[in-house]
Structure formats: C-alpha cells, structure tokens
Amino acid sequence: MSATTPGLVCAHHHLYSVLARGMPPPPKVPTTFREILEQIWWRLDTALDLEMLRWSAMLGAVEALEAGTTGIVDHHESPNAIEGSLSVIAEACEEVGVRVLAAYGVTDRHGADGAARGIEENRRFLGEGNKGLVGIHAAFTCSDESLSAAADLAAEFGVGAHIHVAEGPEDVVAPGRLSGLTNNKWLLSHGVYLPDDHGLDGTILHNPRSNLNNSVGYANPGRFDNPVALGTDGIGANMIESFRLAYVMQRSVDVTASPETSWDWLGTGWDLMPACREDRVVWSYEPMDPWHLAFTPGVRPLEITVGDEVVFDETGPTRVDANEVRARAREQAARLHARL
Numbered sequence: 001m002s003a004t005t006p007g008l009v010c011a012h013h014h015l016y017s018v019l020a021r022g023m024p025p026p027p028k029v030p031t032t033f034r035e036i037l038e039q040i041w042w043r044l045d046t047a048l049d050l051e052m053l054r055w056s057a058m059l060g061a062v063e064a065l066e067a068g069t070t071g072i073v074d075h076h077e078s079p080n081a082i083e084g085s086l087s088v089i090a091e092a093c094e095e096v097g098v099r100v101l102a103a104y105g106v107t108d109r110h111g112a113d114g115a116a117r118g119i120e121e122n123r124r125f126l127g128e129g130n131k132g133l134v135g136i137h138a139a140f141t142c143s144d145e146s147l148s149a150a151a152d153l154a155a156e157f158g159v160g161a162h163i164h165v166a167e168g169p170e171d172v173v174a175p176g177r178l179s180g181l182t183n184n185k186w187l188l189s190h191g192v193y194l195p196d197d198h199g200l201d202g203t204i205l206h207n208p209r210s211n212l213n214n215s216v217g218y219a220n221p222g223r224f225d226n227p228v229a230l231g232t233d234g235i236g237a238n239m240i241e242s243f244r245l246a247y248v249m250q251r252s253v254d255v256t257a258s259p260e261t262s263w264d265w266l267g268t269g270w271d272l273m274p275a276c277r278e279d280r281v282v283w284s285y286e287p288m289d290p291w292h293l294a295f296t297p298g299v300r301p302l303e304i305t306v307g308d309e310v311v312f313d314e315t316g317p318t319r320v321d322a323n324e325v326r327a328r329a330r331e332q333a334a335r336l337h338a339r340l
C-alpha cells in the first residue's frame with residue numbers, strides 16, 4: 001500500500017493547444033474529423049507565434065505537475081513560427097521542472113517548403129543534443145518524399161518518429177503509406193482505423209478523451225500486438241483521468257475488462273521516458289492501485305520530486321508562480337483568439 005508513484009508520463013500531448021480553451025467558435029460547425037482539423041486545430045496552429053507558444057507550453061507544464069505528470073511526449077506544429085519552436089517548448093518545460101520529448105510535426109499541408117522547414121526544425125533541435133523524436137503530422141497530409149525524409153532523419157539520430165496514424169477515416173491508407181518505414185522506436189498515435197494486423201512497428205498511443213471528443217470511435221488498442229501507452233492529445237495532462245477513461249472505454253465494449261489493463265498502458269509511458277521512473281509523486285490517496293483509482297475521482301499530488309528537487313509542494317509549483325503563468329497565458333490567449 002503506497003501513496004507514492006513515479007512521475008506519470010503523458011505519451012501524446014500538444015502543448016501548443018493549451019490556449020485553445022475559450023477560443024471563438026469555428027465559422028462553420030465541423031461535421032467530420034477532417035473538418036474538425038480544418039475548422040479548429042489548423043486555424044489555431046496557423047495563428048501561433050513563439051510568444052503565444054511559450055506561455056501555452058508554460059501553462060501546459062504547470063497543469064501537468066498539478067496532475068502528477070513529470071514527463072510529456074509532445075507533438076508540435078506552428079506553421080508560421082517553425083524555427084526555434086521546439087526550443088521554446090523545451091525551455092518552458094525546463095523552467096517549470098517537467099521533462100519533455102519534443103517533435104515538430106512535418107506536413108505538406110503548407111507545401112513542400114513547409115515540410116522541409118519542419119524537417120529542419122527537428123534536425124536543428126536534435127542536432128543540438130536535445131531530447132526528442134522526429135514529428136510527422138500524419139501520412140494523409142504528407143508526400144511519400146516527406147515521410148521518407150522524416151524516417152531517414154529519425155534513423156540518423158537513432159530516435160523514433162512520432163506520428164498520428166489512422167485517427168480518422170481520412171487516414172485509413174496509413175499502414176500502406178508507412179509500410180517499411182516504422183520500427184519499435186516509433187510512436188503511433190490513435191490507431192482507431194488500423195486493422196488488427198496493420199504490420200506497423202512501434203508503440204500505439206491511446207487518447208480516449210480526444211477520440212470521444214472527435215467522435216472518431218474507439219481504438220480498442222488491446223487488439224494490437226504493439227505496446228500501448230496513454231496520452232491526452234492536448235486536453236491537459238491528467239493521466240489518472242486518462243487511465244480512468246481508458247478503462248471505461250474498454251469496459252464499454254468488454255464487460256470483463258479489468259482496470260489492470262489500462263494501468264499497464266499508463267505504465268508503458270515509463271518505457272518512453274525512463275527518467276520519470278526516478279521521479280517521485282506523493283498523492284492525496286492511498287493506495288495508488290488500479291482497482292481503487294478506476295473508481296476514485298479527485299486524486300491529486302501533494303509533493304513531486306524531479307531528480308533531487310522538489311518541483312511541486314502544497315503551495316503548487318516551486319520553480320514558477322502558477323498565478324503569474326496563468327495571468328500571462330490568459331494575455332497570450334486573448335492575442336491568439338483575436339487572430340481567429
């Protein structure tokens with residue numbers, strides 16, 4: 001019986017989308033997954049500049065700590081502020097005391113030049129010795145040349161690629177497009193529309209809240225041979241909540257499902273960010289075990305130690321003033337929403 005765990009890992013996040021809350025409604029109500037991307041997320045990411053991104057990432061990192069999450073696997077896109085963007089994210093996380101694996105999502109949706117700049121941002125960031133992966137938005141927004149270039153860059157640095165795969169029906173062709181490119185270091189987010197025998201290597205990142213919110217269906221990731229890890233896809237970094245959602249979504253199709261399965265998926269995050277195993281979170285609840293937590297709302301961290309440093313205590317984050325971060329993030333959100 002313990003009220004202590006390692007630092008939790010959010011295996012798929014978009015720190016750039018933290019300021020989306022309260023954004024004005026899209027010009028037209030989206031009715032498909034592609035329209036959700038076009039009307040909401042692709043308008044938001046296009047409007048971002050580096051100052052907005054900085055405070056979006058700062059707030060996202062603060063909210064991660066507030067949920068006991070010390071490791072974030074981030075997937076980033078800001079097509080009008082590409083160069084330097086991964087460093088802005090890494091520095092914001094460092095300032096708060098959260099670990100991050102950053103990646104820039106290469107895509108051809110802004111032309112071949114946009115894709116090349118995305119590749120170069122990944123190369124610059126990894127080449128400077130920072131921790132990350134090579135990001136790819138998704139097969140359905142990339143040319144074969146861009147997919148190959150990103151895979152080659154990942155191989156060059158000995159890291160995986162972090163990519164959305166078959167999140168919606170628009171991307172059912174992903175297994176064929178990615179065939180021969182993946183390996184076990186790749187991170188394949190969503191997989192809702194993947195067949196059981198998709199043939200891709202890597203860890204499946206399951207984002208139950210996002211899949212519900214986008215009405216794309218249930219990935220049912222237990223059907224794959226791949227390892228499965230849990231993410232939020234940009235809606236916070238509360239991994240206990242993601243675990244509880246993953247459990248009830250599995251339960252919705254299989255009444256015999258046990259919370260131990262989704263607890264194991266949560267634990268896969270430590271294979272992606274092993275340093276978080278050494279972090280320590282003291283929780284408001286004991287015991288931190290799946291059979292309790294699946295049915296216990298409101299569990300929160302009391303103290304978090306990253307490395308040898310207490311980065312969160314009963315007053316909140318210790319390295320930054322959370323009220324100040326929220327105030328600055330609100331200012332940048334107002335700028336961002338005005339552009340929309």
Ligand SMILES: [Zn+2]
Pocket residue numbers: 012013014075164189233234
């Ligand atoms: Zn995502």
